[in-house]
Amino acid sequence: MRVYLDNNATTKIDPLVKVKMQPFFEELYGNPNSLHKYGMDVRPALNTALGEMYDALGVPDTDDILITSCATESNNTVLKGVFFKYILQNPEKNHIVTTSVEHPAILETLLFLNDYGVDVTYVDVDEDGAINAEDIKNAVTDKTILITMMWANNETGMIFPVEEVSAFAKEKNILFHTDAVQAIGKIKVDLSAIDVDYLTFSAHKFHGPKGIGGLYVKKGKQLPNLLHGGEQMGGKRAGTLNVAYIVGMGLAMKQAANHVEVMNTYVRTLRDRLEDALKEIPDTIVVGPRDKRTPNTILISLRGIEGESMLWDLNKSGIAASTGSACASESLEANPVMSAIGEDPELAHTAMRLSLSRFTTAEEIDYVIDVFKAAVLRLRSISSTYAYTNEVG
Numbered sequence: 001m002r003v004y005l006d007n008n009a010t011t012k013i014d015p016l017v018k019v020k021m022q023p024f025f026e027e028l029y030g031n032p033n034s035l036h037k038y039g040m041d042v043r044p045a046l047n048t049a050l051g052e053m054y055d056a057l058g059v060p061d062t063d064d065i066l067i068t069s070c071a072t073e074s075n076n077t078v079l080k081g082v083f084f085k086y087i088l089q090n091p092e093k094n095h096i097v098t099t100s101v102e103h104p105a106i107l108e109t110l111l112f113l114n115d116y117g118v119d120v121t122y123v124d125v126d127e128d129g130a131i132n133a134e135d136i137k138n139a140v141t142d143k144t145i146l147i148t149m150m151w152a153n154n155e156t157g158m159i160f161p162v163e164e165v166s167a168f169a170k171e172k173n174i175l176f177h178t179d180a181v182q183a184i185g186k187i188k189v190d191l192s193a194i195d196v197d198y199l200t201f202s203a204h205k206f207h208g209p210k211g212i213g214g215l216y217v218k219k220g221k222q223l224p225n226l227l228h229g230g231e232q233m234g235g236k237r238a239g240t241l242n243v244a245y246i247v248g249m250g251l252a253m254k255q256a257a258n259h260v261e262v263m264n265t266y267v268r269t270l271r272d273r274l275e276d277a278l279k280e281i282p283d284t285i286v287v288g289p290r291d292k293r294t295p296n297t298i299l300i301s302l303r304g305i306e307g308e309s310m311l312w313d314l315n316k317s318g319i320a321a322s323t324g325s326a327c328a329s330e331s332l333e334a335n336p337v338m339s340a341i342g343e344d345p346e347l348a349h350t351a352m353r354l355s356l357s358r359f360t361t362a363e364e365i366d367y368v369i370d371v372f373k374a375a376v377l378r379l380r381s382i383s384s385t386y387a388y389t390n391e392v393g
């Protein structure tokens with residue numbers, strides 16, 4: 001059996017999305033900016049796709065949705081855009097508040113901007129992986145221009161207080177951006193109820209194609225271009241539009257919004273069943289209270305077992321999980337979110353992330369529970385640190 005439990009890294013494409021995209025590789029391959037029939041023929045589908053994105057986010061089409069190549073580009077566009085448009089014009093306001101557990105697409109960009117005089121305050125999570133809205137508010141100074149805070153964390157699934165922080169930002173006249181990559185399709189993301197200036201998303205996290213993403217920009221909060229060139233996207237991002245992928249992202253986003261209920265019933269039940277079974281294993285810690293997490297995610301630490309050893313053991317049985325973000329996996333570093341949470345450094349090395357999707361089945365979860373328990377027994381029996389800890393403990 002093969003079981004894919006790494007849906008926070010990427011997801012399988014929804015079969016309906018794949019079917020919808022197909023004609024745009026074949027007969028409908030025109031450039032939408034061309035004036036001939038080939039160009040004209042693809043434009044309605046682009047408009048439909050954009051409409052699906054506006055509806056899914058609950059925003060009027062007088063706001064902007066910028067199509068990008070991925071969430072990384074969206075995050076870069078916001079941070080570098082705010083730098084060019086606001087900070088360079090008024091260096092008195094050069095302070096950005098964020099969290100210490102953002103994706104590298106935020107953290108590395110802020111590190112880069114720091115070399116150009118941008119001051120950044122990183123707010124830490126507590127032992128549950130939660131962000132306290134008060135800590136964000138207290139980090140703000142009269143120099144703060146932007147707060148950027150993810151909607152849900154990719155490692156723990158913990159949901160951050162976007163509603164409270166965005167309302168605070170508005171009151172203080174500070175720009176607010178949220179990286180909602182891990183929230184869309186898992187929890188309700190309705191911008192008619194929550195007022196944000198910028199929001200990042202990426203199609204491949206909600207059963208759309210890879211290599212396409214978006215940035216929602218509230219009316220009046222326009223940013224300068226990152227890519228200069230042609231007049232595509234109303235001159236806001238140059239480069240020929242990837243029609244097939246935009247069409248795919250539109251339908252995937254509509255499907256994602258329509259399946260939030262399924263995620264919070266069917267997927268949540270499967271996740272909880274898996275979590276309950278794994279918690280029966282002695283010396284395991286699951287980070288964060290369930291009801292504060294996205295319904296598909298478990299970050300578990302198994303004392304005495306290196307995350308990587310467990311990963312390879314599961315992989316041999318056809319189960320795909322991760323020790324954390326695939327973006328950091330090449331360096332085999334300790335899980336950075338666990339490091340931020342833990343007083344206990346061992347936690348960071350023993351962390352494993354299991355992330356489900358609406359395509360995960362009950363049979364798969366039963367299989368994972370059996371394989372997981374057997375792997376823990378085997379690996380702990382050969383773990384010298386675990387034996388030692390147990391002897392002295």
Ligand code: 7TS
Nearest residue numbers: 009070071072103154181202325326327
């Ligand atoms: N932001 C968040 C919160 C993410 O989780 C990711 C990808 C990105 C941005 C980047 O998305 P991309 O489309 O530009 O690649 N996160 C992960 C992960 O957790 N494991 O693999 C990729």
